Amino acid sequence: MRARGVGGAEESRERLFRLGAAALTDPELLCVVWSSGPRAPGAWAVAGALLSEGGGLKGLVQQEPLALSLRPGVGPVRAAQALAALELGRRSQRARERRPRLRTPKEIAAYLAPVLGALRREVFHVLCFNARNVLVHDARVAEGTMNTCPVDPREVFAAALTSRATSIVLAHNHPSGDPEPSVQDLGLTRHLVAGAQLLNIKVLDHVVMGDGGYVSMLERGLMPDEAQEKRRAWSANGGGG
Template identity: 80%
Template structure:
């Protein structure tokens, strides 16, 4: 297998360019050992390819990762701010952010209408979308009676520590998709998914409004850095007797 990879690489007619040893060596290692064997600096180096700027791509990648705090912090960088870092520029900034976004999208569910039945499944669905965002965003997940997701609407976007939510936007999304139940969800860019007093107050306000529309609010999931909090499981819903078995859009076991 390794010999075949080396042959394929050699047969590609690629010539090692002077001054870009880090790029070519990283590419060769990828073909011989697989992408998983490369360091984060080497992977960035492959994405960038050779360029006229100094230092070389491999050294620049290592410096950038150290300065930004790693890939998780790098994915949160604003494009303009990243492009202004020494040696990066707009082309390399676009390349790295596009590559990181492709990786995030690859983690998402391939189903366009997944069946989500538990807070764990909701988190697994949302984490690739919300886990690395720099600002708070608020989503309404709309379900039919079989717990199939029929619409995922982002109804608000705020700052790093606040996200004003208009109840009209929340229920417009639910009514437009003819949902029988919804799950509220938002992220905490700080990484701590613990709900705030404001989060709990908003949730209870929306639950009261949903009852008038005969729409069931199944949960409010707060997404943090690698974790989440289900307000339903935490007992933060108005009905203290709310049970996990009621996590169903039709109220009868889904």
């Protein structure tokens, strides 16, 4: 019998058809992705080194395309193939409904996890809801760096007004993995809640996503005092719409 990996992509592809994709190791799956024919020279060695040195699949999905393409044995074609495959996997985890009804912070976090997980930069989303707590628009209104993301209130409220939302949930990620809200996060939330009141839009929550976890400012009691009890009722009643 040949040692695992000696056959490269061809052997991995045979195992996939015989046992299913779930039976393949991460390097084997990369070999299959990289193979456009019966042979992919050096694919196994390159895949193994890339995953072991880069922190596995999580580290790979955080790679910048150009930086990944410069890794030995990778190149622009393999970099694009790997990142495209990982993005397809991420998208497959998203809610199947085009307009899901998200009624609790836990449901919102589950919806956001495939969207905001494993990103290298902070991004800021506005989830726009109608009166029945159906998500009518998910807008990414800002992108930042590893530890900051400047947010323009005009972009936040433009997304809400365009979708005719009656309420919104603010959301962003912490690439560090720690979802604890910062002082800046709390200040921004107060600022946006005050602006939303002038437009008669309810800010239900601000959810901060981390590495496998989240913090809901609503659940923590960190939302501004105005209408705090009304928001708690929304969460406790599963949306209340």
